[in-house]
Amino acid sequence: MTTDSAVGVAARPAAPARTHTAPPVPARVDQAPVDPALLDPDPVDPAPAHGTRTVADPGADAYRAAMGLLPTGVTVITAGTGDRTEALTVSSVTSVSLAPLLLLVSIGATGRLRRRVEEHRAFTVNVLGTGQEDLSSRFASHGRPSGAAAQELLGPRTGQTGNALVDGAVLSVDCQVEHQYPGGDHVLFIGRVAALHMPDEPPAPLLYHRGGYADLHRKEAAA
Template identity: 55%
Template structure:
């Protein structure tokens, strides 16, 4: 049986921080890296208007109505694009799409037609790029927008749902690296 030592956020071996002290940005990022997350590319628009970014923060919020939450950096191009478009698409990547994840996680990621071509997708009914081989793509209409520290949280109503018939394994990010799910059988 393994044991864990409980520590307050920010406590270091042998030294506890004063009560109420928040963890630093680097410490919190490292701690959250312990939580495995699925990897998705959020897209807005198509053609010259295409914007896309990699995210690891997609949450299923409600089944009725179908709602998802995505978290985006507040200074990124996508926030303004979603505000203008009134919606977005979420494309859950497969293990074979880790190159797309890396590309759209970079600060100098492509946009416009370059992004659309790199994604290799097609515009869905909502007008947002959908990746052909994604495990799952969801076309969403913005229901609400919330401030969240240095991020903006978008609550989207899922209007269209697309699943790949022969989907590969979902891409997972854990401890700063890509990994895969183990088959339980």
């Protein structure tokens, strides 16, 4: 056996010669790009980018338009009955508390309804349903009726707190005034809930969005 005289170990057989495989040639940088349509016969366009607009120190018109982006229900607030009936279309209604049951409404500070609620110390929130757009518009106008004429449009029923109830409403909530607070050009009334009036099969609620009426089944609002 042949040994390596320097280290005294068996000589290793010669290693086989290495072979070198050339790496793949990269595509030329000036090669024309591949048309994506050839790879995907039905490409999907990406969603367009949308900008965001900021309005610093907004005025009343800008604020009104911005809040119109918030969809709300539509209610008619009533106070009194018969010749003492006042009613107004209002969208600023908020449930406040469950213990006790409290409901907040925001009413214009200089209007007839504010004065009637203060005198009567009660109000009723009537939530309108689809198909009651005309009633909403009638009581949103400056020339809206009052007294017996208003009661005739609303319906003949009277709630527990002595206020007119809207026929065909999704819900009517009778309230006794618990608190009253100033709110700029409005007055905030917080009422303690005295009674609920609900039909066995309530209609879909009427909504208001971006200056027009809508409902849960209509995609576009109708003015």
